Amino acid sequence: MTTPSDPSLSAVISERRQLINLAYRLLGSLADAEDAVQETYARWYAMAPDQRDAIESPGAWLTKVAGRVCLDVLGSARARRERYVGEWIPEPLPEPAEWVDGRPADPADRVTLDESVNMAFLVVLESMTPAERVAFILHDVFHYSFVEVAEVVGRTPAACRQLATSARRRIRAAQPPAASTAQRAGIVREFKRIWEARDINALMGLLDPDATVVADGGGLVSASLHPIEGGERVARYLVDLAERASGRLNLLETTVNGEPGLVARHEGVTVTVFAFDLAAGRIRHIWAVRNPEKLRSWRTG
Numbered sequence: 013m014t015t016p017s018d019p020s021l022s023a024v025i026s027e028r029r030q031l032i033n034l035a036y037r038l039l040g041s042l043a044d045a046e047d048a049v050q051e052t053y054a055r056w057y058a059m060a061p062d063q064r065d066a067i068e069s070p071g072a073w074l075t076k077v078a079g080r081v082c083l084d085v086l087g088s089a090r091a092r093r094e095r096y097v098g099e100w101i102p103e104p105l106p107e108p109a110e111w112v113d114g115r116p117a118d119p120a121d122r123v124t125l126d127e128s129v130n131m132a133f134l135v136v137l138e139s140m141t142p143a144e145r146v147a148f149i150l151h152d153v154f155h156y157s158f159v160e161v162a163e164v165v166g167r168t169p170a171a172c173r174q175l176a177t178s179a180r181r182r183i184r185a186a187q188p189p190a191a192s193t194a195q196r197a198g199i200v201r202e203f204k205r206i207w208e209a210r211d212i213n214a215l216m217g218l219l220d221p222d223a224t225v226v227a228d229g230g231g232l233v234s235a236s237l238h239p240i241e242g243g244e245r246v247a248r249y250l251v252d253l254a255e256r257a258s259g260r261l262n263l264l265e266t267t268v269n270g271e272p273g274l275v276a277r278h279e280g281v282t283v284t285v286f287a288f289d290l291a292a293g294r295i296r297h298i299w300a301v302r303n304p305e306k307l308r309s310w311r312t313g
Contacts, residue, residue: 024056027071029124031078036123037149038082039089040102040134042309045123048085052078072160079146079164086142097231099239101299102134103306104285107267125270128153131287131299134269136186140179147172148179188291196290197265197272203288203295204263204274210254215247220296225249230303233283246298275310282310 031052035045055077056064067073093100105123123129128149137145143165150156150164151172158169158176165172191199199218206214221243229235240249261276261283268274268287276284285307289297301307 024053024070024074027074028053030071031074033124034075034149034154035078035082036105037128037134037137037153038079038146039085040138041306042103042105042123043305044085048078048081051081075154075156076160076164079150083142083146083165086145089142097229098235098237099226099228100138100230101226101228101301101306102131102138103309104131104268104273104287104299104301105129106310125267127270129269130271131269132187132289132297133183135297135299136183140182141175143167144175144179144182147175148183151176152180188296191290191293193272195293196288199290199293199295200272200274200288201265204265207250207254208263210251212247212251215250216243218295219243219246220291220294223294223296223298225298225300227300228303228306230305232304233302235300235302282307285310 028049031049032042032045035048036042039045039048052074056070056074064070105125107125127133137149140148146165147158147161150161151158158172161172161176162169165175167175203215203218206218222241223243223246225236225240225246227235236249240246257276261278264275264277266273266275266285268285271287273288274286275282276286283302283304285301287299287301288295289299
């Protein structure tokens with residue numbers, strides 16, 4: 013009988029954080045990632061003990077199965093997104109110290125925040141085919157060989173190499189030269205200051221001429237159903253929001269998916285998380301996540 017002190021069980025459970033990190037990058041949703049990992053463990057324990065004992069590397073087996081589960085989820089995601097109200101944005105994550113209500117209470121459920129989970133990166137991943145995304149994340153982020161990737165994707169190693177190459181080109185085309193964290197934080201801080209001042213001219217100076225705002229309310233709260241495009245339109249839209257929310261919201265600097273961002277709170281409850289994409293010292297994309305189902309990880313006071 014397997015008990016919690018069984019070394020083999022400990023080895024399997026210790027893989028949970030790796031699996032959560034993988035699944036979140038593949039799915040862009042912590043809730044979906046948790047479901048995928050749960051399904052992975054369900055398949056492990058559905059096997060007979062002698063079948064589990066015969067697996068030389070439980071970690072490799074779990075990763076392979078989690079990758080396949082996520083591939084299936086990604087395959088059905090397009091249909092689900094077509095039913096989604098408004099724009100869909102990946103679920104934003106706070107710093108580990110900011111988790112709320114004990115979610116996730118277990119450190120094994122926390123996602124490691126690095127450049128592979130910043131919002132701009134995740135948005136580019138959304139433009140990829142499921143196979144591209146899985147091949148790229150497994151190989152370029154988690155450093156699995158293309159032979160191992162092929163076992164997950166169900167294609168040849170050569171085909172997986174091509175998938176990862178295509179994904180890499182998308183990433184390079186979408187990402188500007190990186191500024192330092194201090195520079196990015198300074199720009200976000202200046203944005204907060206002039207937004208609160210409702211200075212439309214200063215906002216236009218800080219925004220890229222082709223800047224966009226994308227909001228995600230999921231049909232549960234008010235949010236623009238379509239992107240707001242163009243620096244001047246974005247500036248006027250933001251000033252209008254500030255005027256309508258005057259005195260009701262508290263805007264705070266925070267870290268969103270490892271990058272400088274902002275949160276808006278109403279009576280201590282986080283109601284919007286803002287993530288930014290910067291280029292040449294200006295803001296070119298703002299993502300505003302308002303769907304409360306995607307804000308469960310944020311401190312609610």
